[in-house]
Amino acid sequence: MTQDSELDVLVRTRIRGLRVAKGWSLDELAARCFLSPSTLSRIETGHRRISLDQLSVIARALGTTIDQLVEPPGDEDVVIRPHRDPARGVTTWMLSADPGVTVAKMRITRPARQGVDELKVHPGTDWFTVLSGTLTLLLGERTILVETGQAAQFSTMVPHAFGAHGGPVEILGILDHDGQRTHLRP
Template identity: 75%
Template sequence: MTQEDGELDALVRMRIRSLRVAMGWSLDELAARCYLSPSTLSRIETGHRRIGLDQLTAIARALGTTLDQLVESTADDNVVIRPRHDGERGITTWMLNREPGVTVAKMRITRTAPAGAADLKVHPGREWFTVLSGTVVLLLGDRRILVETGQAAEFSTMIPHAFGAHDGPAEIIGIFDHNGERTHLRPAD
């Protein structure tokens, strides 16, 4: 086992114990929930027993977390969120989460809203955003809606839609499902 492997092993054990304690559970309570004996769980937490993948999966499930979260890296590159600039589309994006399914992103929008209906997008789902600064033009079907600083918008993405800045740059925090992420956050082809 390398030093890096040993550090991750110790981190996983600490996470298991910390989550158990945070939930107010004794060794007996967690052991019963993950179908292990309390002595086995104790040896896992203290490092006196190797953790099998089947045991780790059961422990994660019992603690209401995922295997990925128990073993995720602590490297500094996961802490700092760096912007991704797409000059062609006039958007700078900060991805605020790394979980699959729903994406939370801060966006600085400099482009104006598209002029024609041909530029509106449709995809399954719903979207939500709140304006941190500036004003956003939301084109929703044949409607043109101004969403100002401090306001939020939520809408069905089955309605043809697009958004852009109004009278200067705007910053938003948006919540997008997989289809919305692919439509609004991926670089242009």
């Protein structure tokens, strides 16, 4: 009897796809996850139900996680839509779903403001590269212009702010949790 659940089909397809992508035979994957080749074959074809402990060792052997094997196939995360904040002059495209580190593309139209109230301090490190335009980075007492193709990294414990210089600027940034909360939230 075969399993008809869409999730079962998805998981079986992903297991087989990952095995084939690695160039492994059923025997090779079976040896890596301590299952018999016939058991693994029946799992891939839907003639055997996958237990949680089997799924765990198969995922580990394939270099993935159970979460990745069972994640829904929806296309809602394929197209990344911009989030606009006109008051701050920032449009953001969130490029990562990792809760620990955020990768974001940002289009900044507002110039950097020199006021003390504009400079932020928070734990962590910010890193960005300028995709187009020129970015003004206010870092403590310094004003640094970062141009297209250049990158910057700095401790966010130094008071800082950034903005467009001479027109819109687009950057690709990597932020930790504190950086995301400070730079990507109104």
